[in-house]
Amino acid sequence: MLQHIKRMKKIIIASTSTLHGGTYLEYLTETLKEHFKNCSTLLFIPYARPGGITHDEYTQKAAEFFGKLGIEVKGIHEFENPVAAVQNAEAIFTGGGNTFLLVTQLYQNKVMEAVKTAVENGTPYLGTSAGSNICGLTMETTNDMPIIYPPSFDTLALVPFNINPHYLDPVAGSTHMGETRETRINEFHHFNPQPVLGLREGSWLEVKGNTTTLRGDLDARLFRQNTPPEEIATGTDLSWLK
Amino acid sequence: MLQHIKRMKKIIIASTSTLHGGTYLEYLTETLKEHFKNCSTLLFIPYARPGGITHDEYTQKAAEFFGKLGIEVKGIHEFENPVAAVQNAEAIFTGGGNTFLLVTQLYQNKVMEAVKTAVENGTPYLGTSAGSNICGLTMETTNDMPIIYPPSFDTLALVPFNINPHYLDPVAGSTHMGETRETRINEFHHFNPQPVLGLREGSWLEVKGNTTTLRGDLDARLFRQNTPPEEIATGTDLSWLK
Structure with missing residues (x-):
């Protein structure tokens, strides 16, 4: 029975790491205590960070937060064999940054498949921003620059x-002629059939086994091909969505 | 002498096709009269448009504007051999939309190289938005969704x-945690050495032979690797920039 519980998929897919006025991961503290309750170590994937801070510094930022939860953090870049690091991880957290860079490095270091296998076999996973984008079928609905x-x-x-x-509603009265987020996602649907869930900052998806639930204070915006966008209330079971 | 004039590079690289409150290409009317003054036909590349309107409808939109200038427009999709269409074009205009789609279709139809050769040999070119993005070394500073x-x-x-x-200044007081355009371009510079020119809506670059000049009412924002961003005044000769 314990084995069964351990193997259940456990994933948090968060729109952002940080709410305006809050500290890093602060708004997720209670959620993450529960999510990682059986873990004493966590593997951090800092690949998305395009500079400004080093992988060590970025990992340190994660370590400071998780230290308060009694969880020791190591960065994947500290391991000689990143695939083995993923396979042996008790828990995995992929931080935000640039999704193009993150995906490039996940492939270059040959860990994309290893992360997928580990998480599907029950290694608890947290993604924020770019680290959440990669939880979907493709990265083709990122907001990042290529x-x-x-x-x-x-x-x-x-x-x-x-x-x-980081789903953004159109700015009322904007005179800017660039596309709104909604327009961009509609354009995605001219070429791709899968639904797109727009997660506003402060929202996250909680995946437990076969159940996917919208969490946080806000509604999310769901885009499906050939269907008008819909508002999804927090707490909604989205396990049916595909 | 006429031959020499005809062969000079003539390129307009416009941030946007349409200003808020204006009609399609309206703000560029006088500029385009001069730019295409020796042309009676123009080849339109509608590839960037991801749906909503067909290639025919998009081409019709361009045709309506250029009709007023006495220039007949045909869409590249109307030709059996798009490479020959480019080689034979008196003038070329690539409209906006999604840069990922535009670049994909330029490669798929094998016209990327043909357009480059034609424009370098003096075929007058107009790009707006995505059609301007492709005038740079890479599309890696597009704002579009992949x-x-x-x-x-x-x-x-x-x-x-x-x-x-569509360069956008940071929104003062924004509580949104997504990256600003300036942050994204700085991230680009962690991996790429070339300068990036942020063209605000209403700005364009005019390339005549070896001279590149910033035009329009607004300043542009120039980003160079390891250098603080600079404001460039309209009218500035940017021929030195590389």
């Missing part, structure tokens, strides 16, 4: 749809 | 730097 060319746009497919983190 | 996977991010390299169209 600063590097990844070998593929395919990602972890931990949920059978795509994620749009 | 709705389709192009075979490469390399583009026309008609100017020796990258373009960021």
Whole structure:
């Protein structure tokens, strides 16, 4: 029975790491205590960070938060064999940054498949922003700038749809002629059939086994091909969505 | 002498096709009269448009504007041999939409190289938005969503730097935690050496032979690796920039 519980998929897919006015991961503290309650160590994947801070510094930021939860953090870049690091991890957290860079490095270091297998076999996973984007079927609904060319746009497919983190509603009265987020996602649907869930900052998906639930204070916006966008209330069971 | 004039590079790289409150290309009317003054026909490349309107309808939109200038427009999709269409074009205009889609289709239809050669040999070119993005070395500073996977991010390299169209200044007091445009371009510079010119809506670059000049009412924002961003006054000769 314990084995069964341990093997259940456990995933948090968060729109953002940080709420305006809050500290890093602060708003998720209670959720993460529960999510990682059986873990004393966590593997952090800092690949998405395009500079400004080093992988060590980024890992230290995660370590400071998880230290308060009694969880020791190591960065994947500290291991000689990153695939083995993933396979042996008690828990995995992929931080935000640039999704093109993250996906490029996951492929280059050959850990994309290893992360997928580990999480599907029950290693608890947390993603924020770019780390959440990769939980979808593809990274094709990222908001990030394509600063590097990844070998593929395919990602972890931990949920059978795509994620749009940091979802932004159109700005009322804007005179800017660039596309709104909603327009961009509609354009995605001219070429791709899968639903896209727009997660506003402060929202997250909780995957437990076969159940996927929207969490946080806000509603999410669901885009499906040939269907008007819908508002999804927090607490909604989204296990049917594909 | 006439031959020499005809062969001079003539390129307009516009941030946007349409200003808020204006009609399609309206703000560029006088500029385009001069730019295309020796042309009676123009080849329109509608590839960037991800749906909503067909290639025919998009081409019709361009035709309506250029009709007023006495220029007949045909869409590249109307030709059996798109490479020959480019080679035979008196003038070329690539409209906006999604840059990932545009670049994918330029490669799929094998016209990327043909457009580069034609424009470098003096075929007058107009780009707006995505059609301007491709004038840079790479499309890696587009704002668009990666709705389709192009075979490469390399583009026309008609100017020796990258373009960021629809450049947006940070919104003062924003509580949104997504990256600002400036942050994204700085991240680009962690991996790429070339300068990036942020063209605000209403700005364009005019390339005549070896001279590149910033036009329009607004200043542009120039980002160079390891250098603080600079404001560039309209009218500035940017021929030195690479």
